[in-house]
Amino acid sequence: MSDILIVDDERDIRELISDILEDENYATRLAGNSDECLAHLNTEPPALMILDIWLKDSRMDGIDILKHVKRDNPDVPVVIISGHGNIEIAVAAIKQGAYDFIEKPFNIDQLLVVIRRAMETSRLRRENQQLRRKDTHSAEMVGNSAAFRALMQNLEKVTKSNGRVMLNGPSGAGKEVAARYIHAQSNRADAPFVCVSCASIEADRMEEVLFGRETSERGVEPGLLEEAHGGVIYFDEVADMPIGTQSKILRVLVDQQFLRVGGADKVRVDLRVVSSTSRDLDAAIAEGTFRQELYHRLNVVPIEVPSLADRREDIPVLANYFLEALHKGQGLPMRTLSEDAAALMQTMIWPGNVRQLRNVIERILILGDGTGAIEAREVPTEEEKPSEEGRVVLSGTLATLPLREAREAFEREYLLTQINRFGGNISKTAQFVGMERSALHRKLKSLGVVTTTKSGGRVARVEEE
Secondary structure (H helix, E strand, O other): OOOEEEEOOOHHHHHHHHHHHHHOOOOEEEEOOHHHHHHHHHHOOOOEEEEEOOOOOOOOOHHHHHHHHHHHOOOOOEEEEEOOOOHHHHHHHHHOOOOEEEEOOOOHHHHHHHHHHHHHHHHHHHHHHHHHHOOOOOOOOOOOOHHHHHHHHHHHHHHOOOOOEEEEOOOOOOHHHHHHHHHHOOOOOOOOEEEEEOOOOOHHHHHHHHHOEEEOOOEEEOOHHHHOOOOEEEEEOHHHOOHHHHHHHHHHHHHOEEEOEOOOOEEEOOOEEEEEEOOOHHHHHHHOOOOHHHHHHHOOEEEEOOOHHHHHHHHHHHHHHHHHHHHHHHOOOOOOEOHHHHHHHHHOOOOOHHHHHHHHHHHHHHHOOOOOOEOHHHOOOOOOOOOOOOOOOOOHHHHOOOHHHHHHHHHHHHHHHHHHHOOOOHHHHHHHHOOOHHHHHHHHHHHOEEEEEEOOEEEEEEOOO
């Protein structure tokens, strides 16, 4: 995509333009009819096209070719030339997406100015797209736990294919980061990654946002599907997509083409689809809010993204990663995490998962007045604080129980928390709590605490009677 394709049925005209452009150090290709033009486009799209409106002995005229280019190669600027120019033709060409219109016989200086501007506009558009592809959203996966390693094994298996992936997991667990990782490690890494936030787009605008639109006033306005051409489109929280749009997306998945809103010409796209949900799609199907056919099309490879509760071992690693990222990205103080603060974070409840952990770290860096290690007292929790140094405030429930039952309830919750903190590792738990491993096993049995496999790691739970 580095040369200029000149399409004109008059050999003298196209060769004259070619000589002028080559004198200006542009590479050129020539086509005398629509078939030759399409052959060049299919071989490799040019950086720019100079296109005659009237083409003798051709299956398609210039406007038809322009529509074809804007459908399949929307980034290629097209300069229309014609010896039969009038206002109607110029307006029609611009509405179909032409960069500019020049009437024959043209002024060479005028032609060169238009070409330079069109090439510069095209270059800036490509650079802008590349910057958007490299946006600040990270595709780096961080963790060491068994649940995290199981996730990575599954992600590695799908990176080199074009299979559709459905990421399942609670809100804030890192589903978008996982989707970006799939894209970054795939053979589409240099192509766009376009995120569609299904929950935040208004239902009555969803189709225009996805498919784009064509109007007589503003011409062609590409949608997100066209922006993602050649790359990955990510449907975040796909269960929130309007039911009417779902049927049209299903058709896109089958045909890889669609109509813009208000348009008549089909647009072909090459897309890999990754989607995510935090909801039970089987229940949504039963309720009639999600199409079963679309579910089967999207759910080719389902992958579970574990909650932070299922990978507590990773909390110190993630916290230190966020500390460094916030220091580099926002200039916040570079601090470390003390062992007590890390231990406290590992025992906390994180309904917002990894996203909530990042927000807590950012809050500590902004509001903290220290530059050393973050202490446990700086970590905001939802629990009540001790009123006096060294005192523990009982919860209302514990305070109402007899001593034996309160002690048993405390021991059960304490050991559940510690085992999950260490990823189900009984040896590490025993070492931390100061018990022999065999004694800990006996205690867990007496309290009805068992460990099971979940999301690739070991987690503790109370055995059901």
